[in-house]
Amino acid sequence: MTSLRADAARNRALLLATARQAVASGDLSLQLNEMARRAGMGVGTVYRHFPTRRALLEALAEPAFAAVLDGAQNASLHDDPWTGVEILLRALLLQQLADPAFAEVIASPATDDAIPQTTAQRDEFTALAGAVLARARQSGALRPGLTDEDLHHLVCGTAFALGLGPTPLARVEAYLRVLLDGIAGKAE
Amino acid sequence: MTSLRADAARNRALLLATARQAVASGDLSLQLNEMARRAGMGVGTVYRHFPTRRALLEALAEPAFAAVLDGAQNASLHDDPWTGVEILLRALLLQQLADPAFAEVIASPATDDAIPQTTAQRDEFTALAGAVLARARQSGALRPGLTDEDLHHLVCGTAFALGLGPTPLARVEAYLRVLLDGIAGKAE
DNA sequence: TACCTAACCGGATTGACAATCCGTTTCTCG
DNA sequence: CGAGAAACGGATTGTCAATCCGGTTAGGTA
Structure with a gap:
C-alpha cells in the first residue's frame, strides 16, 4: 500500500x-x-x-505542521526558557496565518477519524511543546495556573483575532506581544 | 409595519x-x-x-447585545479609566460565552444586509466603547499602538479560545486576566 | 353581524451540493 | 502479452436551502 x-x-x-x-x-x-x-x-x-473535506484539509496542513514541529524543536533547544516560549508561540501563530488549512486543523480537537499523519504530528507537537512549557513553568517565567491546553487555545484565539482584521500579517507582532505579556509570570 | x-x-x-x-x-x-x-x-x-439564517441570528442576539450596551454604559460611568476597560471587556466576553449567536454576530463585520436593529446596536456600542477606550488611552492605562478595533478583535479571539475548551465559563477569569495584563500600559 | 381586502400561511417545487456505487479503463507484474 | 488488481468517471441518490403562489385568516368598515 x-x-x-x-x-x-x-x-x-x-x-x-x-x-x-x-x-x-x-x-x-x-x-x-x-x-x-x-x-x-x-x-x-x-x-x-x-x-471527506477534513481528510483533504489535513493533507494540505501537513507541511505547515512540519514547520511548526521544526519551530518547537528550536524552541526546546534555546537556552532561555522564556525565549523558548516566544519561539514556540510565534511559530505556531505564524503558521496559522500562513496556512488557513493548518489553522483549522490545529484549532480543532484530535479526532479518531484523522489521517494517521496528522495524529502523529499532533502527538509529537504536544510532547515538544509540553517540554518547552514545562521548563518555562519551572523557571517561573510563565504565569501559574495556565495549562498547556490553555496556551494552545490562547494562541489559536490570537490567530482568530488576527483573522478578523484586514491585514493579519501587519499586526502579528503587536498581538503576539499582548499574548506574551499576558501569559508571562510576574517574575519575568 | x-x-x-x-x-x-x-x-x-x-x-x-x-x-x-x-x-x-x-x-x-x-x-x-x-x-x-x-x-x-x-x-x-x-x-x-x-x-436568511443571519437575520434570525441577529434577532436572537438582540438581548445579549442590549446587555453589552448596559455594560458599556456602566464602564463609561466608572471613575477609574482602567476599571472601565475591565468592565467593558468582561461584559463583552461574558455575553459571547452566554450567547453563541451574539458571539457570531459581534465577531463578524458590519454588513449592509444586517437588520436595522443590529446596525443601530453596533453603532451605539462602537461609540460607547470608543469613549471608554479613549479615556483609558489618555490616562496611559492602555498599551499604546492598539486600536479600538484591535481590542474588539482580541476580545473575540479570547472568546474563541475559551470556546475551544470543554468548560469555557470555568476559565473566563483566567483568560480575561491574560488579556487585560497583555493590553495594559506599562504605567499601570 | 357580514363582508372585504390586505396580510399572512403552508408546503410543493426548484436548484445546488455532498456523497455513493458500479461499469469501464488503466496500470503492473509475471 | 495477458490476467487481475487498482483506479477512474460520472450518473445517481439524498439532503437541505430557498422560492413561489394558491389558499386562509385577521381585523377594519358599514
Missing part, C-alpha cells in the same frame, strides 16, 4: 495542488465536487483519495 | 423561542427548514420572518 499506482499518485498530487491554490485564493470551503471539476477528474477519484 | 398582525406576531415569537432553544442545546446551524418543522409551521412562514 506504500506505493500508489502511477496514475493515482499523479492525480493525488494534482488534487493537492488544486486544493492548495483554492485555499491560497481565499476559498477554504474545499468542496470536493468543485475540486474534481477544477482538477479535471471525476468526483469518484477525489472521494477515493480524500473521503 | 410597527404592529404585526396577531398571528404573525405569535409565529415570530414562537420561532424565536424555538431557535433559542436550538442554540441553547448546542445547535448553532439554525437551518431554517428545521426550525419550521420544530415550530410546527410552514417553511414559507419562517422565511418571511427571517429571510
